[in-house]
Amino acid sequence: MEGADIARQLPAGAVHQGLALKIDEPEMLSVHDLGTPAQGLLVMLDQITDPQNIGAIFRSAAAFGAKGVILQDRHAPALTGVLAKTAVGAVDKIAHARVVNLSRALEELADLGWRAVGLAGEAEGTLDQVLDDRPTVLVLGSEGEGVRRLVAEHCDVMGKIAMPGGFESLNVSAAAAVALYEASKVRA
Template structure:
């Protein structure tokens, strides 16, 4: 947060017990460079303040995130990119669609991988998602500030908008009729991942151009959604980037 969106930080609260810690000193230096106030408190105060979460001795209080990212703003034919802080993205655009991911650790991990693989936007349904919670932000390690997250009311309609804009919509499912590695991944692409346990909903499946699958050579039937997203996104990157 200090690196990519310091303007959103109101104060940095730091446990006095970590005052001599080298890593904490590095954070303090970044905070001072960004004119972010630092408040020293007892670790017990932080523990009581945030409840069941893990704070590791440092907690930032933030201004509300006023960004409202619309699907129209991230479509291939849009000249606008909603997050100027993000680095150069892969061309043509790559999207990650998450159908009902409710575990904050999974969503945070997906955002982190989306940032690493140049995803233009992560698209999630409003009523079947955990939202951007403090746990999501922590697991995402800064990616919640760099990757636009588009919350849509109707996911099926959003997939149709993507297809109308020239995006190839590929659902990942164990019963997919082809390996992802054999698919054409060169054009504008949206990878659609299902929820933990239940996978893609029937209506979501119906709005994909086709279903693809990843190799499963062991006894388990499926991968964790964040792991599957990482494997699939890096397959796209591997195919698109020139080998050096």
């Protein structure tokens, strides 16, 4: 098949190099399966909808040894297309779960022995102060609203990234990379 023939079978604007594969989305786990046993680090995404940000978060999660990523059922794109391309293979390396209700998922994970640490710029303590080596769910919110109130209420503690440069916020995927790095330091 020629490049133009392939392009006609792909979504508008899709980039290819003369090759296209159709594969199934990676298998989902339940929160229970993802959280058992309670060890390591999980990442939970609260209403993050940009596929490039989610792909970059998957990539950082893989790079820093996270056990899995928890996404919302309705407010997160499929792990295909731009998201998969941005993740550069990480969607096949990192387990994931999709849930209807993040607060209930945090309750279930707490029952399994997980501690939830939400990321918020207005938090009192910095991540290096609030992270420890216990099994941790790192909760990241959307760029506009951050972690929603009810989800934040289900977090054991909120932490912020220390930013001595004086800038007050980062893109969510950049913040995820910094937070995952901080969490990996306490597990080393």
